[in-house]
Amino acid sequence: DGPSVAVVGVTGAVGQEFLSVLSDRDFPYRNIRLLASRRSAGKQLTFEDRKYTVEELRPESFDGIDIALFSAGGSISKEFGPVAVERGSIVVDNSSAFRMDPEVPLVIPEVNSEAMAHIKIKGRSGKGALIANPNCSTIICLMAATPLHRHAKVVRMVVSTYQAASGAGAAAMEELVQQTREVLDGKEPTCKIFKQQYAFNLFSHNAAVLSNGYNEEEMKLVKETRKIWASAWNDKNVKVSATCIRVPVMRAHAESVNLQFEKPLSEDTARRILEGATGLVVVDDRDSNRFPTPLDVSSKDDVAVGRIRQDLSQDGNLGLDLFVCGDQIRKGAALNAIQIAEKLL
Numbered sequence: 001d002g003p004s005v006a007v008v009g010v011t012g013a014v015g016q017e018f019l020s021v022l023s024d025r026d027f028p029y030r031n032i033r034l035l036a037s038r039r040s041a042g043k044q045l046t047f048e049d050r051k052y053t054v055e056e057l058r059p060e061s062f063d064g065i066d067i068a069l070f071s072a073g074g075s076i077s078k079e080f081g082p083v084a085v086e087r088g089s090i091v092v093d094n095s096s097a098f099r100m101d102p103e104v105p106l107v108i109p110e111v112n113s114e115a116m117a118h119i120k121i122k123g124r125s126g127k128g129a130l131i132a133n134p135n136c137s138t139i140i141c142l143m144a145a146t147p148l149h150r151h152a153k154v155v156r157m158v159v160s161t162y163q164a165a166s167g168a169g170a171a172a173m174e175e176l177v178q179q180t181r182e183v184l185d186g187k188e189p190t191c192k193i194f195k196q197q198y199a200f201n202l203f204s205h206n207a208a209v210l211s212n213g214y215n216e217e218e219m220k221l222v223k224e225t226r227k228i229w230a231s232a233w234n235d236k237n238v239k240v241s242a243t244c245i246r247v248p249v250m251r252a253h254a255e256s257v258n259l260q261f262e263k264p265l266s267e268d269t270a271r272r273i274l275e276g277a278t279g280l281v282v283v284d285d286r287d288s289n290r291f292p293t294p295l296d297v298s299s300k301d302d303v304a305v306g307r308i309r310q311d312l313s314q315d316g317n318l319g320l321d322l323f324v325c326g327d328q329i330r331k332g333a334a335l336n337a338i339q340i341a342e343k344l345l
């Protein structure tokens with residue numbers, strides 16, 4: 001007699017991954033409702049050997065739903081998230097709509113699950129609740145940085161990201177493949193999604209650039225890190241800077257992370273801490289120059305971390321450099337959201 005689950009945005013890349021992860025993890029749902037826009041309503045989907053008809057998203061879609069997994073863009077979350085909560089659902093929202101709302105927990109289960117400890121399905125007073133899934137680049141970065149933060153307290157973090165096409169949706173992934181073929185065939189590349197050539201190229205993340213010169217993706221990393229670490233360590237002061245780049249890779253992000261600590265932390269101790277951390281795999285073989293790559297982590301649950309080394313620009317073991325890769329659709333979105341849902345059971 002598990003929970004009834006709704007998947008909002010089921011036909012998108014993350015929506016489809018929700019179904020894969022629910023199945024892979026034998027999530028104990030009692031029943032499942034697949035919801036999408038009018039355009040996709042009526043589609044037949046097979047999930048765990050059962051046929052489902054995709055239903056058009058409406059307010060009454062949430063009647064009787066215990067957990068609603070949302071990944072249909074910020075406007076749909078803004079419109080239907082509160083409606084689902086009103087009708088008694090616990091919403092796990094993958095959009096950025098509510099991430100910075102002080103009333104809404106922003107959760108990476110391995111990092112700050114205590115932030116959502118007050119929300120449970122069993123014995124609920126019938127009221128719903130909203131929980132926000134962090135941005136993919138934040139999740140992937142903090143999966144590696146947090147175990148070290150716990151040990152030596154990060155005072156400053158500088159991140160450079162190398163973000164996959166999947167972060168811009170299935171159409172961007174398709175365009176990358178199409179452009180690559182076109183370029184190899186000597187044809188003019190079709191540039192509809194990013195208005196510039198993506199294949200054999202890279203460029204500053206497509207998010208809007210703000211008055212401070214940072215783009216929205218970079219500010220998500222800055223603000224979400226502070227909120228997530230503040231919820232676990234009441235530490236609002238960590239200094240964060242980020243540069244987010246879009247690179248021609250299909251579905252896994254890579255990130256270079258520089259950490260400055262309050263207390264000394266040797267690279268050997270750091271490696272040991274990371275080797276013992278849940279959801280992480282250390283790939284750090286200097287002799288054979290083998291370190292994390294997007295292809296190694298694609299469609300996998302674990303985030304890979306390597307290039308663990310003392311930051312030689314810092315004195316007294318107060319700095320470390322890392323290189324991290326994680327699947328943007330899985331741990332960067334769908335898996336993290338369903339791990340949140342598992343905490344509700």
Ligand code: 2RA
Nearest residue numbers: 135136137163167168
């Ligand atoms: C990106 N983080 O990769 C965004 C998607 N949520 O573009």
